[in-house]
Amino acid sequence: MSDSTPLLEMRDIRVKLPSGLEIVRGVDLVAEAGKVVGVVGESGSGKSVTVRAALGLMPSSSTLTGSIRFRGEELANAPQRRLRQLRGSKIGLVFQDPMTALNPVITVGNLIAEAVRLHNPGMSWRKARLRAVELLDMVSVPQPEVRIDQYVHEFSGGMRQRAMIAMAVANNPDILVADEPTTALDVTVQAQIMEVIKGLQQKFSMGLILITHDLGVIAGVADTVVVMYSGKVVETGPVRQLFYASRHPYTRGLLSCLPTIVGDGGKLQPIPGSPPLLSARPSGCPFHPRCALAQDLCRTSEPPLREVDRLQTACHFAETLRDGQFHPVPSPKGQP
Known part of the structure; x- marks a missing residue:
């Protein structure tokens, strides 16, 4: 792959339900190494469905058309086995609600260690747990060597989101998808979480796709912005141009x-x-x-x-x- 080839390129993405209802309508999106793409819009605009289509995480029985190329490899309707290989290794995902995304009966350390070993089957549990401590420390969780033996319910909202981020970057992915990572968090914690995400993105030169309804968050981190409404893109461009000279009502x-x-x-x-x-x-x-x-x-x-x-x-x-x-x-x- 040449340096000019985008990490992820989505062209004319359409997602249709069995009823025939089209919930995503011809969306284009490009993510590059070291760059941040902000995807914004109100609830129901199709932000999450569009990006999750790249990971094969669409609504059940829905139909996908269009092209999704990751490092030049076509992923649209690729076998689930191949998509599972990429999820968590090359493409990381931070879910919106860590309380429902993380298994409540497994310690946080084991959750992270499992994510590491899944894509590194030759690694021992001991090394995976040491990696879990390292990752929790990387996302600024205090006393990580103690926290790895705690459960999700013992973490605060901000700490849960940090644990989710640790899992998402455990295998140094090329792209990180953050789906509303600051929802339901207070303003101070939101800023801390975004600082963690942005710091990791810059440290590893990852591409970052940030899904949010908060343009205030986008203003501080994004390079380009994609504005969605009713399942389609209504405006997109460089962040400064969009903020100061938007041409869409x-x-x-x-x-x-x-x-x-x-x-x-x-x-x-x-x-x-x-x-x-x-x-x-x-x-x-x-x-x-x-x-x-x-x-x-x-x-x-x-x-x-x-x-x-x-x-x-x-x-x-x-x-x-x-x-x-x-x-x-x-x-x-x-x-x-």
Whole structure:
């Protein structure tokens, strides 16, 4: 594999349920070594399903189409045996809720040691336990030589997430997928967890795919951002460009929900309404029922992604959207 080849490249990913309902609709995503991709959107936007498709962890009986290439190897509909070889060794996954993802009747040390030995069958339990201590220390768990003999319920929420991260990086994966890793944690612990993840990502030059609904988290760590809504990508591009010059009303709505101490008295500006049910997706642009700037065209035609000002944006009026309003494009000189 050449240096220019992405670690993970997903093209036109579509996931369809047995009922025929398409829950992921033509998503593209690229992850590179040493880079962070943030995938954001409200609950139900298809973030987790899209990324888990690369690991073969889709809803049962669902159908996957499109291309998923890991280091040039096609993984779409690959045998489960091959996917199991990659999961945990080359691709690590941090689940959203460690309390339900970790086995409560096995000590934390044995959980991590098992993850190590699964991909290193020749390693003894003694060496695997020493590796578990090393990993817990790496993710800043205090007294790791004592903690390895404790159970999940004896760990705090932040400590459980650190143990989950230790398992995910146990075999030095090329890519780490973190699915809402700071959900249900207080702000201080969130910052600590993100510091751990970012530190490990930089130390091992891993590619990192960070799934979250929190653009505040994305702002501090991501290189590129993928914004999803109703199962598809509505905007993507470099993080600074997206934050300061977004051309999609949905992205602007997410940004307006971030707390601020300047402008409008510090009041939050929530997006009106709720995301549509996937089984009752509206015609045209799926965001138009909640968009204050929607026009007749938005209600009848779904816009494709196209490049506007270094961003890929799916909005009919992306070229004229600035400062949260549409600004008509001036006519050439001498024309009405």
